[in-house]
Amino acid sequence: MHFKKANICKLFFTLLALLYINTAFAQKKKDYTPMVDPFIGTGGHGHTYPGAVVPFGMVQLSPDTRLEGWDGCSGYHYTDTVVYGFSHTHLSGTGVADYCDVLFMPTTGAPKLLNTEYCSVFKKKNEIATPGYYKTHLEKYNIDAELTATTRVGVHRYTFPGTAEANIIIDLKHRDEVLDSWIEVVNNHEIRGFRQSKGWAANQSVYFYAKFSKPFKTYGIALNDAVQKGQQKVQGKNVKMYIQFDDPKEVIAKLAISSVSTNGALKNLDAEVPDFDFKLIQKAAKTEWINALAKIEVEGGAPNTRQQAQQQNATYNPYGANKIAAKNKKNEKPIDYAKQKQTIFYTALYHTMLAPNVYSDVDGQYRGMDQQVHTAQGFTYYTVFSLWDTFRAEHPLLTLIDRKRTLDFVKSFLAMYDQGGLLPVWPLASNETFCMVGNHSIPVIVDAYAKGIKDFDAEKAFIAMKTAVNRNQFGLDSYRKNGAVLVDDENESVSKTLEYAYDDWCIAQMAKMLNKDTDYHEFIKRAQYWKNVYNNQNGFIQGRTNGGWFAPFKATDVNNNYTEGNAWQYSFLVPQDVEGLIKNMGGKEAFEAKLDELFTTTEQLTGRQQDDISGLIGQYAHGNEPSHHIAYLYNFTDNPDKTRLYLSKIMNEFYTTKPDGLAGNEDCGQMSAWYVMSALGLYNIAPGQQQFQIGLPQFDKAVINLENGKKFTITNANASVVRGNIYLQGMNLAKHAYNKLYINNDDIVNGGEFEVFTGRLQNQLFMQDLERPTSKITDDLIVANPYFSTSEKTFKQPFSMEIKCAENGVKIYYTLDGSTPTASSTLYNKPFLISTTTNIKAIAVKDGKSSFIISGSFMMMRADLKLKLN
Incomplete structure (x- = not known):
């Protein structure tokens, strides 16, 4: 028994x-990590780095090869052949330089403390970069340097040649301006220190604690490059150190950082890397990336244009599928186009997970925007939010595949509001940089809430949003007073008007979800202020000044009225009211013609030099974010196939497997997130709205593994066929015919299968019958501001003044004595003569509603005077 x-x-x-x-x-x-190439984006103007990092890690341990210049923003550029060392923090794809804190450099021989002396040549053929791991060989010293990381710890493995003088240089002066720093020797295995610097972040504090696998036999701490004999701790603005080992063969160094204290750094170090097992840490980092990248699984995919095949130095094979029997002209090896496309995809997905960055220690402590120490209760606190860029695609992607982290982002925003009284604009470390325009933490919060991520204080968030847009900063007072930011009041006035209007639309959506009717009506009106900078005479969004339009005007001009762009790129930035823009432009046909002209014009950029405006197709600029939604606008027209035409062109021409394989700055994930979403065939042009537009899936099969345990599968059986233009033939959702050019967020998060059928021939009947996406403001329609026929402030001869309005059916009333116009003032019905100095004010009235008052001052000058403008 x-x-x-x-x-x-x-x-x-x-x-x-x-x-x-x-x-x-x-x-x-x-395991999709073999499909990631961290060198993509490190050339050209991508500004990425190739070093070791885990998803959203606080530490980004990477080689520094460039000390200054725009293309040195990440500290590394692929064309460089000299490395200065390996620092522990880096920014991915920004247009401004910062970070690169606490540099380590292994050397041999007598220790040198000047970077021009301790730097070393390295060869590209000896570089290896994979997710969570980097390796290079220092030719000058015959040292192999390997890097890996955990969230808060960087781990180095240096393999030295036989020598009694094996050194590690620690440079705290490296890169940006040092405000204060110190290093202290704890014992012959450990050091700790602090670095306070001023760069893009005006006041950044980094504490660190480092341990070494072997004891160092001697050390020296230098102040102003002079070693301070017998000193265990040295403080100043130029502090460096060397530690020296006697023939160690291999040294493993592990360094943790903290914004709070060296004790916080030590806690991070002991919690995440308790021993010196480099391979174990490397394996753990790889596992983190395996899990992160597996959130989206793709199969198949190949180039769909003859041009791309030619760009890859290959012979074109119109009959190939996943593995095309094309030959590389140099070595005659078959080219696997599907693998190339998957490499582009998974590298892009990898890049979307490099920022924002964890900023709280393992015990939850972090340095807040008030420079005080706080503790994150029940969430992880993050920094490095490039919100002007990332609200467009990066954050909508993360609301799909990383909802828990998105919730932590929102809670971080609210913590920043608590500490500094303002939602973040572009927070870096414990600083608000106020970089770029708009208040785009707002759409991130609203999009998260609209898509069911609600475990935060929504009432506080709503108050914080209103506080952000009702402050008197960056032209917001001009915006509220005039219904537009005026050129004379603020630089980049046009871009700010458009971005503020979109933020206000987001607040209106939040008000509706919270049943705040009064607030909804206020902000849905403000969401229409884009109408006040739309010039119906030329069809462009244009600056307003002195009651009229900024002149001289040329749509290709890059000037101070726009943020890193021109009128061509910004005239389509009304994602919250596309149908309103279509109406203003004269209807679908005229709107489509304007889009066509944008993509096909041969006119070149004019005005000031702006390197950010890159990746041009006509005047469309994929290298900068304001253009990112524009190809999808054809979905609102009678020829929506053009959306897929231009998406194909953009994806195939501006994303490659080469180091310069990005069209512009990576911008903390946005450039890559655009590709990830577009390659899936989904794109949300107005975050805060449920609709993802249907684009052009690039893979035979893509599976989004959702956090609720469900899967959303997108198939496109013809994605692997090499063809010319690809057209939409049909769609099924859950095996039922689908007739919309958009899909709602709920349909995705509930799981299921979405089948997209594409082919070489247009199916115009199918396309015409498809339901278009919606982007239309119908409540509380405002009356657009009128405008004067000239904005010239001085004149010598009497001239005829006209007052016009882009709105049909309005009545215009004006005054000539500077008084406030009302419906009882003079009704405008024909041009009138201005022959003396005059202050004109006017309003447009329709159905009992009035526009804002426009005002212009026109000064009569003596004919014999000459004015020279310098």
């Missing part, structure tokens, strides 16, 4: 073990 029981128990536990093994096998994630 006992024997039988024992056997039954043994059988039970055997079956249990087999079940566990089978379950573990079933749950094992596919």
Whole structure:
């Protein structure tokens, strides 16, 4: 009896073990890390770095090869061949330089403390970069340097040649201006220190604690490059150090950082890397990336244009599929186009997970925007939010695949509001940089809430949003007073008007979800202020000044009225009211013609030089974010196939596997997030809205593994066929015919299968019958501001003044004595003569509603005077 029981128990536990093994096998994630090439974006103007980092890590341990210049923003450029060392913080794809804190450099021989002396040549052929790992060989010293990381710790492995003088240089002066710093030797295995610097972030504090796998036999701490003999701790603005080992063969160094204290750094170090097992840490970093990248699984995919095949130095094969039998002209090896496309995709997905960055320690402490120490209760605090860029695609992507982290982002925003009284604009470390325009933490919050991420204080968030847009800063007072930011009041006035109007639309959506009717009506009106900078005479969004339009005007001009762009790129930046813009431009046909002209014009950029405006197709600039939604606007027209035409062109021409394979700055994930979303065939042009527009899926199959345990599968059986233009032929959702050019967020998060059928031939009947996406403001329609026929402030001869309005059916009333016009003032019905100095004010009235007052001052000058404008 006992024997039988024992056997039954043994059988039970055997079956249990087999079940566990089978379950573990079933749950094992596919490894997509070999498809990631961290060198993509490190050339050209991508501004990425190739070093070791885990998803959203506080530490980004990477080589520094460039000390200054715009293309040195990340500290590294692919064309460089000299490395200064390996620092522990880096920015991915920004247009401004910062970070590169606490540089380590292994050397041999007598220690040198000047970077021009301790730097080393390295060869590209010896560089290896994979997610969570980097390796290079320092030619000058015959040292192999390997890097890996955890969230808060950077781990180095240096393999030295046989020498009694094996050094590690620690440079705290490296890169930006140092305000204060110190290094202290704890014992012959450990050091700690502090660096306070001023760069893009005006006041950044980094504490660190480092441990070494072997004891150093001697050390020296230098102040102003002079070693301070016998000193265990040295403080100043130019502090460096060397530690020296006696023939160590291999040294593993691990360094943790903290914004709070060296004790916080030590806690991070001991919690995340308790020993010196480099391979174990490297494996753990890889596992984190395996799990992160497996959130989206793609299969198949190949180039769909002859041009791309030619760009890859290949012979074109119109009959190929996943593995095309094309030959590289140099070495005659077959080219696997599907693998190339998957490399572009997974590298892009990898880039979307490099920022924002964890900023709180393992115990939850972090340095807040008030420079005080706070503790994150129940969430992880983040920094490095490039919101002007990332609200467009990066954050909508993360609301799909990383909802928990998105919630932490929102809670971080609210913590910043608590500490500094303002939602973040572009927060870096414990600083608000106020970089770029708009208040785009607002759409991130609203989009999260609209898509069911609600476990935060929505009432506080709403108050914070209103506080952000009702302050008197960056032209917001001019915006509220005039219904537009005026050129004379603020630089980049046009861009700010458009971005503020979109933010206000987001606040209106939040007000509606919170049942705040009064607020909804206020902000839905403000969301229409874009109408006050739309010039119906030329069809462009244009600056307003002195009651008229900024002149001289040329749509290709890059000037101070726009943020890193011109009138061509910004005239389509009304994602909250596309149908209103279509109406203003004269209807669908005229709108489509304007889009066509944008993409096909041969006119070149004029005005000031702006390197950010890159990746040009006509005047469309994919290298900068204001253009990112524009190709999708054809979905609102009678020829929506053009959306897929231009998406194909953009994806195939501006994303490659080369180091310069990005059209512009990576911008903390946005450039890559655009590709990830567009390659899936989904794009949200107005975050805060449920609709994802249907684009052009690039893979035979893509599976989004959702956090609720469900899967959303997108298939495009013809994605692997090399063809010319690709057209939409049909769609199924859950095996039922689907007739919309958009899909709602709920349809995605509930899981299921979405089948897209594409082909070479246009199916115009199918396309015409498709339901278009919606982007239309119908409530509380405002009356657009009128405008004067000239904005010239001085004149010598009497001239005829006209007052016009882009709105049909309005009545215009004006005064000539500077008084406030009303419906009882003079009704404008024909041009009138201005022959003396005059202050004109006017309003447009329709259906009992009035526009804002416009005002212009026109000064009569003596004819014999000459004015020279310098």
